[in-house]
Amino acid sequence: xxxxxxxxxxxxxxxxxxxxxxxxxxxxxxxxxxxxxxxxxxxxxxxxxxxxxxxxxxxxxxxxxxxxxxxxxxxxxxxxxxxxxxxxxxxxxxxxxxxxxxxxxxxxxxxxxxxxxxxxxxxxxxxxxxxxxxxxxxxxxxxxxxxxxxxxxxxxxxxxxxxxxxxxxxxxxxxxxxxxxxxxxxxxxxxxxxxxxxxxxxxxxxxxxxxxxxxxxxxxxxxxxxxxxxxxxxxxxxxxxxxxxxxxxxxxxxxxxxxxxxxxxxxxxxxxxxxxxxxxxxxxxxxxxxxxxxxxxxxxxxxxxxxxxxxxxxxxxxxxxxxxxxxxxxxxxxxxxxxxxxxxxxxxxxxxxxxxxxxxxxxxxxxxxxxxxxxxxxxxxxxxxxxxxxxxxxxxxxxxxxxxxxxxxxxxxxxxxxxxxxxxxxxxxxxxxxxxxxxxxxxxxxxxxxxxxxxxxxxxxxxxxxxxxxxxxxxxxxxxxxxxxxxxxxxxxxxxxxxxxxxxxxxxxxxxxxxxxxxxxxxxxxxxxxxxxxxxxxxxxxxxxxxxxxxxxxxxxxxxxxxxxxxxxxxxxxxxxxxxxxxxxxxxxxxxxxxxxxxxxxxxxxxxxxxxxxxxxxxxx
Amino acid sequence: xxxxxxxxxxxxxxxxxxxxxxxxxxxxxxxxxxxxxxxxxxxxxxxxxxxxxxxxxxxxxxxxxxxxxxxxxxxxxxxxxxxxxxxxxxxxxxxxxxxxxxxxxxxxxxxxxxxxxxxxxxxxxxxxxxxxxxxxxxxxxxxxxxxxxxxxxxxxxxxxxxxxxxxxxxxxxxxxxxxxxxxxxxxxxxxxxxxxxxxxx
Numbered sequence: 168x169x170x171x172x173x174x175x176x177x178x179x180x181x182x183x184x185x186x187x188x189x190x191x192x193x194x195x196x197x198x199x200x201x202x203x204x205x206x207x208x209x210x211x212x213x214x215x216x217x218x219x220x221x222x223x224x225x226x227x228x229x230x231x232x233x234x235x236x237x238x239x240x241x242x243x244x245x246x247x248x249x250x251x252x253x254x255x256x257x258x259x260x261x262x263x264x265x266x267x268x269x270x271x272x273x274x275x276x277x278x279x280x281x282x283x284x285x286x287x288x289x290x291x292x293x294x295x296x297x298x299x300x301x302x303x304x305x306x307x308x309x310x311x312x313x314x315x316x317x318x319x320x321x322x323x324x325x326x327x328x329x330x331x332x333x334x335x336x337x338x339x340x341x342x343x344x345x346x347x348x349x350x351x352x353x354x355x356x357x358x359x360x361x362x363x364x365x366x367x368x369x370x371x372x373x374x375x376x377x378x379x380x381x382x383x384x385x386x387x388x389x390x391x392x393x394x395x396x397x398x399x400x401x402x403x404x405x406x407x408x409x410x411x412x413x414x415x416x417x418x419x420x421x422x423x424x425x426x427x428x429x430x431x432x433x434x435x436x437x438x439x440x441x442x443x444x445x446x447x448x449x450x451x452x453x454x455x456x457x458x459x460x461x462x463x464x465x466x467x468x469x470x471x472x473x474x475x476x477x478x479x480x481x482x483x484x485x486x487x488x489x490x491x492x493x494x495x496x497x498x499x500x501x502x503x504x505x506x507x508x509x510x511x512x513x514x515x516x517x518x519x520x521x522x523x524x525x526x527x528x529x530x531x532x533x534x535x536x537x538x539x540x541x542x543x544x545x546x547x548x549x550x551x552x553x554x555x556x557x558x559x560x561x562x563x564x565x566x567x568x569x570x571x572x573x574x575x576x577x578x579x580x581x582x583x584x585x586x587x588x589x590x591x592x593x594x595x596x597x598x599x600x601x602x603x604x605x606x607x608x609x610x611x612x613x614x615x616x617x618x619x620x621x622x623x624x625x626x627x628x629x630x631x632x633x634x635x636x637x638x639x640x641x642x643x644x645x646x647x648x649x650x651x652x653x654x655x656x657x658x659x660x661x662x663x664x665x666x667x668x669x670x671x672x673x674x675x676x677x678x679x680x681x682x683x684x685x686x687x688x689x690x691x692x693x694x695x696x697x698x699x700x701x702x703x704x705x706x707x708x709x710x711x712x713x714x715x716x717x718x719x720x721x722x723x724x725x726x727x728x729x730x731x732x733x734x735x736x737x738x739x740x741x742x743x744x745x746x747x748x749x750x751x752x753x754x755x756x757x758x759x760x761x762x763x764x765x766x767x768x769x770x771x772x773x774x775x776x777x778x779x780x781x782x783x784x785x786x787x788x
Numbered sequence: 789x790x791x792x793x794x795x796x797x798x799x800x801x802x803x804x805x806x807x808x809x810x811x812x813x814x815x816x817x818x819x820x821x822x823x824x825x826x827x828x829x830x831x832x833x834x835x836x837x838x839x840x841x842x843x844x845x846x847x848x849x850x851x852x853x854x855x856x857x858x859x860x861x862x863x864x865x866x867x868x869x870x871x872x873x874x875x876x877x878x879x880x881x882x883x884x885x886x887x888x889x890x891x892x893x894x895x896x897x898x899x900x901x902x903x904x905x906x907x908x909x910x911x912x913x914x915x916x917x918x919x920x921x922x923x924x925x926x927x928x929x930x931x932x933x934x935x936x937x938x939x940x941x942x943x944x945x946x947x948x949x950x951x952x953x954x955x956x957x958x959x960x961x962x963x964x965x966x967x968x969x970x971x972x973x974x975x976x977x978x979x980x981x982x983x984x985x986x987x988x989x
Contacts, residue, residue, distance in 0.1 A: 173818040279829050303825075303849050305849075331829075332852035333852070335852075337814060337825070337826040337827070338824060339818055339823070411852070414850055417850075418850065418851065501853040502855045524856075526875070526911060528874040531903045531911070532868050532871040532872055533868040533903065535801070535869075536892065538836070538893075581894070743897060747897065755896065
């Protein structure tokens with residue numbers, strides 16, 4: 168039975184996969200894609216294997232394995248994750264798959280989460296793979312379910328791509344009932360011409376098969392009628408939209424109508440995919456119209472195709488899009504872009520009432536730099552790094568400290584200002600090695616979180632160890648993949664792992680790599696952490712500081728409590744050093760005196776360690 | 789409930805319960821089969837960072853983002869954060885501000901400025917909006933404990949803004965009961981007190 172629920176786009180993707188009888192779901196957390204796997208991990212669905220994998224490449228390979236044996240599999244990631252998974256992805260695209268294999272990837276036009284604003288449709292074009300682009304929560308469900316069928320029809324993996332505003336939107340969704348996947352797999356044929364890349368003939372044949380499979384997808388999508396073409400006035404204006412941009416069309420038409428633009432006269436083509444190109448319907452628009460608006464977020468993939476088809480058809484059509492600079496290649500779109508494009512198409516001035524009137528009120532807003540939470544163990548590590556650098560008589564701008572992805576990067580901000588760089592998962596240590604090779608005369612330090620260490624950090628550390636690089640790698644282990652909303656990783660407490668899963672110990676891993684200078688410290692203890700970093704910096708070869716303490720948010724959820732901390736107002740001189748050094752949101756000023764906000768404070772005690780007057784007191788246990 | 793198009797832009801700071809307010813409206817619309825799209829953005833910080841939510845009511849299959857100058861109502865849970873939302877306010881729309889200061893560290897240390905409420909009023913007027921201000925210090929107590937401010941704000945919103953043309957007080961009260969069956973009594977008290985709260989221009 169169909170049920171109607173209020174859910175997010177990411178959850179709708181999970182439900183769509185369940186309705187398709189998905190057997191395996193893997194992924195690596197990444198905003199804005201995380202909730203698909205997160206939701207399924209909470210469901211009681213023993214017939215479907217669900218996991219957070221160690222990274223996106225591994226997640227994809229696991230899913231692909233299932234699909235090679237005829238099962239349906241889903242793999243999820245954010246756009247940056249696709250860069251990691253791509254090596255295997257293109258290999259499987261060449262081989263093809265038996266069961267439906269769907270890769271869900273979420274882009275972030277407008278950058279709400281902080282990463283590159285890349286358009287993953289480029290990957291679909293590069294790898295000849297169909298990419299479905301839902302515009303609404305309902306389409307997330309429907310197109311994911313359909314993607315499995317399409318994948319099996321063409322024998323190749325299929326992308327579902329959303330953007331932040333679709334993935335994170337919540338709305339009503341009609342959910343199809345779950346289909347239980349088969350318990351056992353179909354036997355796999357041993358076919359090295361399909362499943363290996365041994366030799367030029369094999370590779371070229373696989374490439375030809377892949378190209379043919381995309382053409383087949385194009386026909387299938389045409390036949391299944393997801394793209395909506397509505398022809399307006401002949402020789403008039405047309406507008407082509409794709410994905411989330413489709414959903415702004417009614418709003419834009421509503422806005423332009425009072426100015427003499429008649430929506431019924433406008434040709435519209437609403438596409439649920441850019442790749443493969445809906446050539447027949449695009450050509451119909453070109454033949455029918457004299458002006459075409461092409462509105463798509465980020466790169467002009469669709470627009471460039473329209474221009475190419477115009478050339479092919481020998482028809483000169485005025486194109487309003489990015490090539491004529493009407494639209495931007497950066498940022499998310501809403502109705503305003505469509506309104507602007509429509510007025511440009513009709514060669515009309517944008518009316519005063521529809522022009523954006525931003526009075527710049529925002530510039531008077533109090534700056535709110537992103538920082539770590541009250542009680543965050545990373546606070547202690549950044550402060551200890553800064554202190555160790557000072558104790559060894561270096562100036563702060565003499566020692567490069569590289570950052571990595573996740574909560575650990577928050578050390579880039581005030582009051583710590585510790586980190587210099589952020590590149591990609593695991594890049595901190597190799598980058599530091601490069602700085603050493605470049606001839607930097609002062610110590611180099613890299614920092615990385617626990618999940619990032621497992622994901623892609625470990626290889627960079629191995630590389631530095633092998634080549635005898637004198638650097639300090641600081642692993643900030645808070646037990647959780649925290650930035651994306653607390654997911655388990657290989658290092659998470661065994662009690663929080665699913666039944667049958669294991670916990671891996673970073674300390675033992677690092678030891679086994681042959682690191683002799685390994686210091687395991689508690690970042691809530693500033694003195695020992697600082698000393699360990701100082702010693703570490705003075706070692707030859709790779710030294711590792713493992714700063715361990717559970718994420719404050721998770722500790723609170725798991726009812727782990729620390730002794731209460733309070734300010735002795737008689738001893739407090741209001742010097743505010745505690746606020747300045749820690750930047751802890753639990754420290755507040757009331758009538759010029761420092762007070763501790765008891766609802767925010769978790770009792771980490773870092774502030775008490777920087778108070779020279781002993782005014783911040785910890786209750787005895 | 790009424791099914792006119794109604795777009796709400798909500799801003800505040802992480803930890804204030806910004807998303808709870810949006811959640812109640814979304815739930816209420818959903819329960820009455822009214823099209824609704826709720827798009828929260830939490831940014832990178834867990835607590836103390838900028839949080840916004842966009843709520844579009846009455847539009848079937850609508851896009852999630854409200855254009856600049858398009859919101860019928862702005863709800864701000866923090867004085868300074870109001871300024872980030874004002875460009876989205878429709879001329880003639882309403883800006884509802886909870887008079888609460890959540891000071892960033894630099895402001896606390898006196899090394900960075902914080903806008904006065906008068907500046908917010910001035911910017912709201914420039915945007916052609918109508919301002920409503922709810923004092924934060926007037927939070928009522930239930931059995932000796934101050935009530936949750938976001939539910940109190942919900943009451944004031946229902947009495948003083950155009951939301952009363954969209955939802956009835958009974959519909960919102962029902963959603964509050966459904967969301968927190970255990971704490972219903974306290975929360976309904978907070979809501980009722982909010983309905984009686986003094987809101988000034």
